[in-house]
Amino acid sequence: MARPRGFDTDLAVERAMRLFRRQGYQATSLPQLTARLHLGSGSLYAAFGSKDGLYARALDHYCTDLVRHLAEHLRADDDIRATVRELLLVLAASDLADPEQGCLLVNAATERAGHTSTVERVRAAMAAVERVLSDALRRAQARGELDAAHDPVELARFLTTFVQGLHVMGNARADRVFLESAVAGALRALD
Template identity: 65%
Template sequence: MARPRAFDLDGAVEQATTLFRQQGYHATPIPQLTAALGIGSGSLYAAFGSKDGLYARALERYCDGLVATLERDVHTGADIRTALRALLITMITTDLAAPEQGCLLVGATTERASHDGTVKQVRMTLNAVESVLTEALHQARTRGELHGAVDPVHCARFLTTFIQGIHVMERARADRTFLESAVTGALRALD
């Protein structure tokens, strides 16, 4: 009879996410993962199949959280410029408060571009981000917040790219003044 799992799977995925964000996939060895999770390698393999399996779960959870946060933040009831500015400034503030924590989505894109499962998750997430932004921009145009020359799809694609670029610049230790200026410039795409 198999022994019941004696550790919290969600907690393990959360802890692994932290390590992967700080160090990346390749620089996070299994012994460090098992020590941080407080489990043996046998438990890791039984629960997740492999380090890749744990990474996939961490990335999926992280990406789901990003999309859910975006969805919530662009539908605050504020006009689209105010909502997007608040979202971007909050993102900057959060990232600058913990510079050792990188964006797992950016890390996955750059570090695991040859891994099909990772590429698929990244693509699905970026498509979801674009979709949420496109919908919010269409609604804003319907409310009269954007003039007819603003194409919601093109603007959403630009903002999706800009969000990832902000994360890269934060990782490169750009300062708040630089990042907030970039946000101001990016939001001009809505004019």
């Protein structure tokens, strides 16, 4: 009979996600992971198979949380411009507060572009973000807040792309004035 795990797998994935988010995949060593997760390498391999397996779980966790938080933020029938503005400014403020934290999706898309399963996970997460945004934009259009000539999917794709660019500029240490100006420009797409 297999011995029960003596650690919280979800907590281990959360801790690994934070480390990968801050350092990236390549710069995160197995000793750093085992120290951060308070696990021996044997336990890590038994639970996740490999560093890649743990990274995949961490990326899935990040993507699930990202989409859930976005959906919660956009669920209300609040004014779409105010809601999107607040969302973008919160993201910019988060990047300003801790620019080394980074966005795991941006990191995964750039650092692991040659890794097929990572690219598929990133693509699926971006599609989910696009769906959440386009649904919110369709609801806003139905309420008369968004011109009927706008294509909600096209706007959602623009905003999805803009958010990733916002994270990159945060990593590049853009200042608050720059980021707020960029957000103001992005919001004009909703006019």
